[in-house]
Amino acid sequence: MCGIVGIIGVEPVADRLVDALRRLEYRGYDSAGIATLTGAGLDRRRAEGKLNNLAGKLAAEPLEGVIGIGHTRWATHGGATEGNAHPHMAGKVAVVHNGIIENFKELLEDLARDGYSPQSETDTESVALWVTREIERGATPREAVANTLPKLRGTFGLVFMFAGEDKLLIAARQGSPLAVGHGKDEMYLGSDAFALAPFTNQITYLEEGDWAVIVPGQVEIFDFDGNVVERARQVSSASAALADKGNHRHFMAKEIYEQPETVSHTLAHYLDLAGETVKLREELPFDFAKLSRLTITACGTAFYAGLVAKYWFERYARLPVDVDVASEFRYREPPLPDNGLTLVISQSGETADTLAALRYAAKEGQHIAALVNVQESTIARESHVIFPTLCGPEIAVASTKATTAQLSILASLAIAAGQARGVLSPSDAHALVRALIELPRNISEMLRFEGRVEEISRNLSRAKDVLYLGRGQLYPIALEGALKLKEISYIHAEGYAAGELKHGPIALVNEEMPVIVVAPSDELMEKTLSNMYEVAARGGKIILITDAEGKAEAGGGIDDIIEMPRVHPFVAPILAAVPVQLLAYHTAVFMGTDVDQPRNLAKSVTVE
Template sequence: MCGIFGVLSADPAVPLMMDALGRLEYRGYDSVGLATVFEGKLSRRRAAGKLSALQKLLEREPLQGLSGIGHTRWATHGPPTIENSHPHVAGRVAVVHNGIIENHAILRAELSAAGVTFESATDTEVVAHLLNRELLVGATPHEAMALVMPRLIGAFAFVVLIAGEEDLLLAARKASPLAIGIGDGVAYVGSDAVALAPLTRRIIYLDDGDWAELLRSRISVFDCHGVAVSRPEYLSTVSSGMMGKGNFRHFMEKEIYDQPEAIAHTLHAVIDPGTWIAALPAPLDNVNAVSKITILAAGTSFYAALTARYWFESIGGVACEVDLSSEFRERKAVLPDEGVVIAVSQSGESLDTLLALRHGKSFYQKTLALVNVPESSIARESDAILLTRAGPEFGVASTKAFTAQLTALLGLAIAFGWARGNIKDCDALRLITALEGVPSRIARALKDVSKYQKIVHDLLRVRDVFYLGRGLSYPIALEGALKLKEITYIHAEGYAAGEMKHGPIALIDEHALVILVAPSDGLFGKIASNMSEVRARGGRVILLTDAKGAEELGTAADHLVVLPDIQPEVSPILYAIPVQLLAYLTAVEKGTDVDQPRNLAKSVTVE
């Protein structure tokens, strides 16, 4: 994630921006920068590293102005250099940005063909150049935004400052969060309410696809069609915990909606935008020498690891084994020479995974930590670290950390397979392009949750819930069952769909509900037979599928959730969303403690 802040103030902007960026530094600290408009001129200061580096620069080269934008960055497109630091400037336009412009490569090629020279490797810079191009041909800032916004595909938030416009900020969001703060003759905009907390309690949250014009005297909001709309004003609470939730009821809900942003940042921490292939970390860099990959994990991370086994074997072309951390030390595992152990943990502190990692090291395995916390114990004890960029996750039931893990693991498998020659260049490009499209598809899947309400009512009435999936959908079935158990306390089990007739089918009757995780991939025909088996025994069926699957089997299901079309290899990341929503909405309806379910802790640090 990255932190964004903008201000139209009556006082010098820089101290306000530095203070706000300090509150946002948890969102990124690879590089940092500011831009202001003073006497009509646009000026900026940028530094690689943390906020302290920018502070030292400003002491030598101060900035003046009452209007400004600032950014603290987790490197996504391009390494954390000054050239890639925000704000990015093109002519009169400065932009700070969070998320991903999915079609940046096409837009960059178009601009380059028109003679534009780029200074960075970021996707952000295309926004600055597109807006500046419209201004150069006579468009007003409002007209420029109205023309550029429909051209941008992805999950993003950005704020724009324009030379000669000391009473104007432009802001936009699509899937990534953005909050506007209203003051007395002043205006603010930030990545979340934490940045705005000491400045104002009056908050407007932009809807997905909205963009806004901020003046000191008024705020104007426009929807994705450029039509002026009214968005409600909220009075934020004093509680820092509540402010961390924004306008969501629970941390878990917020973190479900954070996923387009978390996935985009994780993806572009993994994928090199120049080559569109991941740089393999040290334990995997000698790809042809790797004899076997062993992935160790627990809980939700274990289901991410199970998914990765399919990817490493089918895409990476390498033998892969997945072990529950707590069981790995209890059996005499055979670990070959030149093997690699990958320890997967959101917190990096799960004791069973840490002990399993140490056990793997005793067999002279190279080790890689896939964690969300770089300073964690598992990270420190591994040969190399691959960071998910999900940001802090407060809900005990993991959501955005899980899909970030899936994103990182798939990116790794693609890079590994490409380096080994197991997949062709065109296949690697196809898969990376599909990954780039995941955030926007998740944003679409999150737009309307009303279709889940009837399903929730059924879930509250049944005795047993079974999640079924085949192939890559099988681990998502397991994860769906775990989520439902964790926060609703309803009995649920996940199964490989082909195993249904080997025992579990004995439990299917009118008191059972079966959830089929079924994108229309090569295994969809077999899922159809599972549906028939369930219906023949009186069980009710919820079908999670895409448009093609809905056309084939939708009328035979009791409930249907249609998700956007997506490449089959990438589908587990998208299909994690409905199983999370089903668990969350059912827990809310049931009245359980969603963020802190009974008997559970965020990180298990005892055996």
């Protein structure tokens, strides 16, 4: 979750680039850099560490130029060094990047055949080199970028600057947000409107798949297919506070759309993306290989994340797992084994019942690990090790991006445990890590189906009761979907393990009840479809969440289908969380409820 800025100015921009980066430092702080275009061509200053280090370099070696780009980095590929810091330059091209280029190795192999070689360890440099090769083959900057973008697989926010072009920036968005700012005689780019607030409040947000050619007084925007499109110019309120909805109607919608970026940012902390292995930065006070049992405790959505993790740890690490609601765990006073690990999950790190569960487990001599979004929280301070979710502030009460970040970390930990316990071979672990690396792109692809989800939600908003069904590791996602719908639309909903349908819930099914089945194709899908047909036989209205293969297997007779990208079954629960979020969100919008602040709920439950 790196920070990007760009300015096409009428006066020197270096100091203003640094000031804008200070407003984005919350997005990354491993290294920083800026590049400008001077009379001698492209020039840059970079420094590892915090932004003050870059400011010190600029004080000693100032940069001229009235056009420039800047970046504050959260390291993904390659360490936090000056050589890996952005902007990256090749030939007449400078670029800054937020996201993950999944196929950078393939790009570099192709480039090597023509004598182009990287000077850093990053995935980003492959993009700079590819655009450079296009230009050296005779393409204009615009043509070079247009030819390059379809070659990239992954997620990205990109901004390009070119030698000899002092009034041109080109930007592209695929899973990472970018905003274009309009000034009187200048133009601006930023990862969010907050970075641009000192310069302008006139903002145009790029939408998913957009790329834009920016010159003074004008921005020309193209969609994913290369068609010229219009995007609204609007007045931003970001100057008042960090929390800004951007071009979204609610914070919840904004946070749903931030997930390709926040999952990418979180995974970068737990994986070696270049080596495609798990690489935990935290020093563990325990050995996964020697643990006797894992106890997970949490509340609400975090509890459901723990339920998914139970499937992962038991299947891929053969580690016995207990999962309990924190409010029950603290009073049940369960016996805890020697050399056991208790993992508590809390977005805020202040959840009262979860904190009490932590203290009980600590008193019982357990290793304590916490998965939190607020590293200064009470739960974080009282744990032996913390696993930060790193997804930034979550404003909406209903958790979205924090949930997928939690799941991403739990998946990474399950792989680490599986390797430590000798359950996963290197090739098996590699396949699971590869599935995680592809996940931000998969989420971006899923979000393109939002229009279809919105159509289905219109009918769902008329329901009084809804059932959600899932099997195996998708069962907790059925529970999560029901919770989301209840939280923000106030429609009664229940989630069940699909195999339990005939043990009671099927009595509720009639022609007026929607039944949402979460069933991407896996080894259990045939059984889940059997339960679905039982619903259809009784007139229930089926909404099936599946992939193309599952859609074909399900056949006809289904009222509505929400199609997911095909992914490795390991990461299917993380991806499936996104359509159930969208269903709940759009249903609530049609109901006219207060989506971000639903009645009777608070973001952090700090009392019993």
